[in-house]
Amino acid sequence: SQQGEEDPQALSIQEGENATMNCSYKTSINNLQWYRQNSGRGLVHLILIRSNEREKHSGRLRVTLDTSKKSSSLLITASRAADTASYFCATDAISYFGPNAGGTSYGKLTFGQGTILTVHP
Amino acid sequence: DAGVTQSPTHLIKTRGQHVTLRCSPISGHKSVSWYQQVLGQGPQFIFQYYEKEERGRGNFPDRFSARQFPNYSSELNVNALLLGDSALYLCASSPAPLRGANVLTFGAGSRLTVL
Numbered sequence: 001s002q003q004g005e006e007d008p009q010a011l012s013i014q015e016g017e018n019a020t021m022n023c024s025y026k027t028s029i030n031n032l033q034w035y036r037q038n039s040g041r042g043l044v045h046l047i048l049i050r051s052n053e054r055e056k057h058s059g060r061l062r063v064t065l066d067t068s069k070k071s072s073s074l075l076i077t078a079s080r081a082a083d084t085a086s087y088f089c090a091t092d093a094i095s096y097f098g099p100n101a102g103g104t105s106y107g108k109l110t111f112g113q114g115t116i117l118t119v120h121p
Numbered sequence: 122d123a124g125v126t127q128s129p130t131h132l133i134k135t136r137g138q139h140v141t142l143r144c145s146p147i148s149g150h151k152s153v154s155w156y157q158q159v160l161g162q163g164p165q166f167i168f169q170y171y172e173k174e175e176r177g178r179g180n181f182p183d184r185f186s187a188r189q190f191p192n193y194s195s196e197l198n199v200n201a202l203l204l205g206d207s208a209l210y211l212c213a214s215s216p217a218p219l220r221g222a223n224v225l226t227f228g229a230g231s232r233l234t235v236l
Contacts, residue, residue: 033224035227040158040160040209040230040232041229041230042125042211042227042228042229042230043164043211043213043225043227044227045224045225045226048224088163088164090163092223108154108166108169108177108179109154109164109166109223109225110166111156111163111164111165112163113162113163114162114163
């Protein structure tokens with residue numbers, strides 16, 4: 001089952017505009033990550049924000065995290081046609097059981113449904 | 122430096138057959154995870170292996186199995202294929218698990234079509 005809901009499901013904008021995608025999740029997390037996928041190929045990691053962080057920047061990307069609302073947003077500024085892709089949020093949940101209780105889940109990420117971003121030249 | 126490599130890239134099987142998918146992680150990465158991505162959805166976690174031991178299993182039937190070899194490469198096996206197993210199967214590797222910061226590097230995937 002999917003952990004998160006992403007909103008919107010699809011977004012179409014012009015080059016130069018900003019694109020904002022939102023993600024909600026259900027459980028307590030160690031961190032939240034955003035990945036990008038081009039045309040059904042492999043996913044590429046974009047940015048990671050830890051549960052004790054509220055905002056993080058990387059180039060044209062800005063990610064926010066609100067753990068009280070269990071939500072995150074990804075902002076891509078000054079979009080380019082090359083940004084056209086599917087964007088997924090993924091949560092690394094806290095493990096409460098087993099030998100790694102209280103820590104990371106050994107790389108088990110739970111992905112949202114994704115947002116399809118189309119940037120028109 | 123080679124990324125995560127998966128083989129085969131595409132394959133077509135019929136219902137009831139068996140399939141083996143292979144993955145070679147990035148050199149130095151000891152953790153391998155498998156994900157299934159059905160068209161139009163996000164990836165779903167199947168298995169995670171670290172140091173040749175299964176460390177996590179998703180909500181998939183026993184028809185799905187995997188293993189990790191001493192060189193850290195991995196195989197995903199699916200028996201008695203069903204039409205619903207048609208998907209892109211993604212392998213991802215990461216260094217030793219880090220508390221609170223597991224970033225995955227994905228391969229390009231193996232696209233399985235079951236007829």
